[in-house]
Amino acid sequence: MDNKVLHGHDFKPELFVTTDSRHLVHINISSPGISSSQLRTQFTVSRGQVHLVQIDTSYRLDHTESSQKAILIQSDKDIVVYGVNRESHSDDGYLALPTDALAVGVLSGNKKAVVGNTGKSRDHLVEMLLPVSSWGKKFVTIPIPERHVGDIFRFLASEDNTQITVHGLIEGKQFHDQIKIAKAGHYVQKEYSSGLYSHVVSDKPITLFQFSMTQQRGGNDLADPSLITIPPIEQYAARYTFTTPQYSTGNYTNYFMFVVKSSLKHGLRLDHHQLPGNTIYHHIPGTHLVAGYVKVSVGTHSVTNVNHTVIGGILFGMARLESYGFPVGLLLKPLNSGCQRQKAMEYGDEIDNDCDGDVDEEECDGKDDDGDGHIDEDCRCCDPKISIPNVIGMYNS
DSSP: OOOOOOOBBBBOOEEEEEEESSSOOEEEEEOTTTTOOOOEEEEEEETTOOOEEEEGGGGGEEEEOOOOOOOOEEEEEOOOOEEEEETEEEEEEEEEGGGOOSSSSSSEEEEEOOSSSSSSEEEEEEEEOOOOGGEEEEEEEOOOOOOOOOOOEEEESSSEEEEEEEEEETTTTEEEEEEEEOOOOOOOOEOOTTTTTEEEEEOOOOEEEEEEEOOOOOOOOOOEEEEEOOOOOOBBBBBBEOOOOOOHHHHHHHHOOEEEEEGGGGGEEETTTOOOOOOOOOOOOOOSEEEEEEEOOSSSEEEEEEOOBBBEEEEEETTTTEEEEESSSOOOOSSSSSOOOOOOOOTTTOOTTSSSSSSSOOOOOOSOOOSOOOOSSSSSSOOOOOOOOOOOOGGOO
């Protein structure tokens, strides 16, 4: 996407590629639509590694443009790709979605925008949009960490007469909001407190975006606009690997924002370590979930839960007059009517095959290990005649 170049210093767009595969993954990046393109690179990554690829600035679209500048990323096993479009004091990132889950890939945002009435500074906005088939009905919202100006949320409907309920807590006090969207394709935008942790429930599929607001005039609230897709609860995955982008004039303060089942919160692992002892877990009304955030250092990180449960995750970074934010991963199941039981279960496939919020929780021992009345329907391991597939949960469909 187009971005605002300041002082003649044009930063190259960046792609970050990683994997959760236990085996070496071979990746090829090219631009087949441009016959004279010099963009031909091959490399390998393995679990825990992130490879950075810088893209020539000529690949940025310029205002209104129709071109063949698309970049093709191919691999022999599942990978995760993040895109970062950075200029001086103008940055945002997005989670790239696999082509086999899309009819068409769409990136949306703004070259450089003011968000809210808190100040006049502008920042770049970009996200890759979820296909309507993967929109959900249940979401958890987390306020942008350590800010006080509030957040803006945009609720976009896929069907007429969509009814949405927002139920949350602001510093222990109950919060309720009712939203009605009359027409498919229309949206309602709300500004909520920086203290709100909420449960969003819709009677029909929606997509939900969160906007970080412009840095406050004369304040120490260092951040700027960013556009974030909030993953539906139904699309949470079990494990993530991600890396922090670089600030245009140094390093961001980076945060991992998480959602997890309350009873399993102490099973969360960041880089194989428990979360800090002072981590605050906020109960999400009407659910068995809690949410919170932790600071993460500059570099590459992994997040999982020793109890094999799904996690919601967003990466956010803030600095003076600049921010970025994006989901670190998600599933792309064609749900819309809620979680759909998988017709065929593969051992250790990291999919919630029985729609109970847990992933691969059965031992495949002929017993009802999770007490749901079904036997061996969501197995961790392991038929000795079948090898465990090496897949990454966030791109399974």
